[in-house]
Structures are given as structure tokens and as C-alpha cells.
Amino acid sequence: MLALVKKPRIEMSIHGEHTEELIDWIREKFEVNILTPENEDSIAIEETNFWQEMQSNRVGNLLAGARLKAGLTQAQLAQKLEVRQNMISDYERGKRRLSPAMGKKIAKLLNITSDRLK
Numbered sequence: 001m002l003a004l005v006k007k008p009r010i011e012m013s014i015h016g017e018h019t020e021e022l023i024d025w026i027r028e029k030f031e032v033n034i035l036t037p038e039n040e041d042s043i044a045i046e047e048t049n050f051w052q053e054m055q056s057n058r059v060g061n062l063l064a065g066a067r068l069k070a071g072l073t074q075a076q077l078a079q080k081l082e083v084r085q086n087m088i089s090d091y092e093r094g095k096r097r098l099s100p101a102m103g104k105k106i107a108k109l110l111n112i113t114s115d116r117l118k
Contacts, residue, residue, distance in 0.1 A: 011035075057094035059117055064092040066110040080109055 045051050067077050074088040090096035107114035
């Protein structure tokens, strides 16, 4: 069984005897969602809509993640690259393809390897 405690955010996988008793005890203090009941088979993440959506714009999602990890807004990254903010937005949404030269500039600025943005 895969359970999720919303606040504080905790994910746990529970197997074995008395799992329902344990979940009931946790529910006394926290809001709990059961993500996968014991009698339901899990599916590979690659088969989910989430995964397929993420893969369809892999470079944009990686760029957005690296930018956020660096603590930069789109406007701040654009300013450092001397481009307009809407270009960064377009890259992240997959509306504009990242050129190899721009990929290298962004990778250097965000301290990641340029291979991640290919």
C-alpha cells in the first residue's frame, strides 16, 4: 500500500500485517490519502499521462527545474542572458527550440552540463 500524508508531506510504502491499523493510527493526527490499495497492481511510471507529458517537453522541464534550483526567475535568467523573458518562457513551455549555443550559455549560467539540455 502506498500512502501519502499531506501535511507534513510524507510518502510511505507499507506492507505486511496490520497495515490498516497503522494507517488508522496515522489518520488520527494527519490527513492521509491512499495512493495504491494493496489489492491494486502498480503501473510503471512510463505508462502514466504525467510521464508522457513530462517527456514531451523534457528540455523545457529540465530548464525550468534548473532555473528554479538556481533561485532565478525567468526575468532574472533572461537578464543574465541578455534576452527577453518571453524567450525563457517559450523555451520552458516547449514553444521554442533551444539552440546548441544558447543551451551551452544557459548550462554554464545554471551550473549544469549542457548535455542535460539536448
